[in-house]
Amino acid sequence: MSRPIVAIVGRPNVGKSTLFNALAGQQISIVKDTPGVTRDRIYADVTWLDMQFTLIDTGGIEPESSDLILSSMRQQAQMAIDTADVIMFITDVRQGLVDADFKVADMLRRSHKPVILVVNKVDNFEKLMPDVYEFYNLGIGDPVPVSAASRLGLGDMLDEVAKYFSKDNTQEEEDDRPKIAVVGKPNVGKSSLVNKLVGEDRVIVSNIAGTTRDAIDTPVKYHGKEYVFIDTAGLRRKSKIKEDLERYSIIRTVAAVERADVVVLLIDATEGVTEQDSKIAGIAHERGKGMIIAVNKWDAIPKNDKTIYKFTDEIREKLAFMPYAELLFISALTGQRLNRLYETIDAVIENHAMRVGTGVLNEILSEAVAMKQPPSDKGKRLRLYYITQVSVKPPTFVIFINSKELTHFSYTRYIENKIREAFGFKGTPLRFIYRERK
Ligand code: GDP
Ligand code: GDP
Numbered sequence: 354m355s356r357p358i359v360a361i362v363g364r365p366n367v368g369k370s371t372l373f374n375a376l377a378g379q380q381i382s383i384v385k386d387t388p389g390v391t392r393d394r395i396y397a398d399v400t401w402l403d404m405q406f407t408l409i410d411t412g413g414i415e416p417e418s419s420d421l422i423l424s425s426m427r428q429q430a431q432m433a434i435d436t437a438d439v440i441m442f443i444t445d446v447r448q449g450l451v452d453a454d455f456k457v458a459d460m461l462r463r464s465h466k467p468v469i470l471v472v473n474k475v476d477n478f479e480k481l482m483p484d485v486y487e488f489y490n491l492g493i494g495d496p497v498p499v500s501a502a503s504r505l506g507l508g509d510m511l512d513e514v515a516k517y518f519s520k521d522n523t524q525e526e527e528d529d530r531p532k533i534a535v536v537g538k539p540n541v542g543k544s545s546l547v548n549k550l551v552g553e554d555r556v557i558v559s560n561i562a563g564t565t566r567d568a569i570d571t572p573v574k575y576h577g578k579e580y581v582f583i584d585t586a587g588l589r590r591k592s593k594i595k596e597d598l599e600r601y602s603i604i605r606t607v608a609a610v611e612r613a614d615v616v617v618l619l620i621d622a623t624e625g626v627t628e629q630d631s632k633i634a635g636i637a638h639e640r641g642k643g644m645i646i647a648v649n650k651w652d653a654i655p656k657n658d659k660t661i662y663k664f665t666d667e668i669r670e671k672l673a674f675m676p677y678a679e680l681l682f683i684s685a686l687t688g689q690r691l692n693r694l695y696e697t698i699d700a701v702i703e704n705h706a707m708r709v710g711t712g713v714l715n716e717i718l719s720e721a722v723a724m725k726q727p728p729s730d731k732g733k734r735l736r737l738y739y740i741t742q743v744s745v746k747p748p749t750f751v752i753f754i755n756s757k758e759l760t761h762f763s764y765t766r767y768i769e770n771k772i773r774e775a776f777g778f779k780g781t782p783l784r785f786i787y788r789e790r791k
Contacts, residue, residue, distance in 0.1 A: 355612050356398070357406045357518050360433035362461075363443030364426060364453055365412070368473040372443060372501035373397070373410045376511075395600055396607045401511045404518060407611055409437065409604050423453045430457050432601055434464040436608035439517045441510075442493065443471045446484050450491070458491040467517040471510055472496045476503055530572070531702050534583045534609040536637065537619030538629045539602070542649040545685035546619065547571050547584045575695050585609045606636050614746070615643035615701050615780075617694070622650045622664070622682070626671040634672050641747040643705040643781050644678040645697055652684040677773075679780040701780030706745045709776055714740045714750070721771040728761045735759035737768075738790060749784040757787050 363369050377397035396409045411429040433440045442461060444454055461468045472488050475481045475498035488496035497513055499506035535543045550573050571582045585605045610616055616637040620630055637644055648664055665680060672678065679697050683690045718740045727735035736755040743751050752768070754760065765785050772783065 357438040358436060358608055358611060359399075359406050359408050359439045359441060359514055360437035361408065361410045361412070361441050361443060362426070362429045362433045362457065363412065364422060364445070364448075364451070367443045367445040367448070368501045369410060369412050369443050372441075372471075372473065372499070373408065375501050375504055375507060376408055395603050401515065404515050406514075406518070407607065409433075409607060411600075411604065419453070423456060426453055426457050427460065428601075430460050432604060434461070434466055436604055437466065439467045439469065439514050441469045441471050441514065443473055444488060444491075444496075445474050446472050446481055446488075446498070447474045449484070450487060454491060458493050462493050468493050469510065469513050470494055470496045472498050473501050475506065476500045478505065528581075530579045530581050531615065531698065532581045532583060532613045533698055534585065534606075534613035534616045534637075534642075535619065536585050536606050536609060536616055536633050537649075538621075538627065538633065541619040541621045542685040543584055543619060546617075546647075546649065546683075547582050549685050549688055549691060550575075550582060580695075580698070583609045583613055603632070603636070606633055610637050610640055610642060613642060614705060615645060615698055617645045617647050617698070618678075619647050619649045620668065622648050622654045625664075626667055631672060634675060634678075638675050638782065641782050641784065643701040643747075644675055645681060645694070645701060645780060646672065646675075646678045647681045647683045647694065649683055649685055651682045651689060652687050675782070677778070677780060677782055697780070704778050705747060705781040707748060707776065707778065707781075708745060709742050709748075709772075711741045713775075714742065714772070717771055717775050718752075718768065721768055725767060728759060728764055730759055733759060735761075735764070740768075743786075747782045747784055748778060749786065751786045751788055753788050753790040755789065757789055760787055 361369050361373060376399050396407055399406055399408045411432045430440075440461060442458065444450065458470075470488060470491060470493050472485050475485060478498060482498065485496050485498045497506065497510045499510050501507075535546055537543055551571055571584060573580050573582060585602075618630070618634055618637060620626055634644075634646075646668060648668070654660070661682060664682070668680060669676065679701060681690060681694060681697060683694060685691075718737060722737055727737060729735065733756065737752055738755075739753040741751055743749050750772075769783055769785065772778065
């Protein structure tokens with residue numbers, strides 16, 4: 354069910370941002386009430402015909418000197434190899450092929466990941482096609498000519514990309530083990546938690562933020578049931594550039610969250626909720642995943658009978674956009690409440706995939722409407738005729754109404770709360786779609 358991830362890789366100035374913007378267009382998904390979600394276009398949700406995928410731009414700070422360009426391109430390529438289902442390698446017909454292109458192409462070929470070779474700035478297909486054939490020399494397949502600036506060839510390019518989608522998705526569906534992404538800022542205890550859950554030191558723990566570790570899918574058995582933990586701790590390459598590190602950590606998080614059913618967001622008890630925490634929380638929220646906030650290092654802070662309430666208030670206030678999230682206080686070091694973590698994971702996974710019958714939903718709707726009048730405008734009142742659940746992960750409801758203009762988020766929230774009162778749905782976001790019916 355998870356959306357495929359497509360990564361853009363290429364030298365500076367070949368047109369990566371232009372292409373990214375052309376594809377993301379207005380579809381860029383930034384949930385309005387999510388504070389701290391990065392406005393920098395590192396990733397975007399793209400819809401092409403009936404397909405949806407997550408586009409990531411691995412290009413961060415772009416260095417001037419050519420030897421630095423190569424090493425930064427290698428990092429980008431590695432990032433894409435680690436996280437993407439399909440890689441778009443962007444080249445430039447005007448600049449032609451340069452040495453760095455060959456080196457990166459070699460790297461991509463060796464990774465055996467699906468690669469689409471995109472030749473950009475082909476503004477005039479007739480005139481420039483002869484120049485495009487040169488790109489066969491890279492040895493990574495047929496070059497696909499596009500002009501990102503004039504939006505030429507993008508449909509054909511996406512068709513090529515999409516050829517690789519269906520295969521991947523069936524693979525994922527075969528694996529019905531719950532997938533849990535453990536996310537959080539560096540040093541919050543992600544590796545320690547996964548280690549503790551595994552019960553042996555299979556994941557290397559280190560004290561230094563952003564040291565070289567791989568993201569590993571770690572299968573763990575608990576009470577006879579298997580879980581897969583996706584650890585985002587690893588940053589494949591060290592980088593001295595802070596912006597690059599941040600970009601990589603965001604890409605890693607997006608990729609892990611995308612594949613997960615449930616996200617466990619770790620917060621450091623010794624630091625409280627930081628800006629970076631809300632950014633990471635925003636990524637999970639946008640993607641509609643089951644959500645558990647675990648305050649880690651609970652062993653490391655002085656406590657009295659008010660501490661837990663103080664923390665709860667702070668989290669609910671700073672992460673107010675996800676009131677549905679489950680909240681736990683744990684210690685990866687001592688193992689405190691890790692059994693509770695498993696119970697919560699089970700419950701959230703169940704709620705995230707829960708279906709509610711149409712009959713009972715409509716009973717709740719009419720009761721709710723009877724108890725509190727829907728909003729009205731200029732003498733016209735919102736009428737809610739019918740509700741039905743159309744999908745799961747997250748649970749999504751369609752409500753048939755008379756006019757979209759009369760809807761108000763506070764009334765939607767009221768309906769949501771009524772549904773939650775009846776069914777719980779703890780730990781999962783709910784989505785509501787309005788459809789007009791005259
Ligand atoms: P990036 O560094 O790879 O992200 O490249 P940019 O997207 O910033 O583009 C670099 C330059 O190439 C800009 O001046 C763009 O306007 C230009 N450019 C991008 N796409 C095209 C294209 O399809 N045709 C032409 N002629 N110029 C383009
Ligand atoms: P990561 O970067 O998020 O994977 O964090 P690590 O798992 O590498 O942990 C960073 C540091 O925090 C290490 O020194 C851990 O020993 C320490 N740490 C992790 N969890 C806990 C905890 O629950 N309590 C305490 N006191 N220290 C912890």
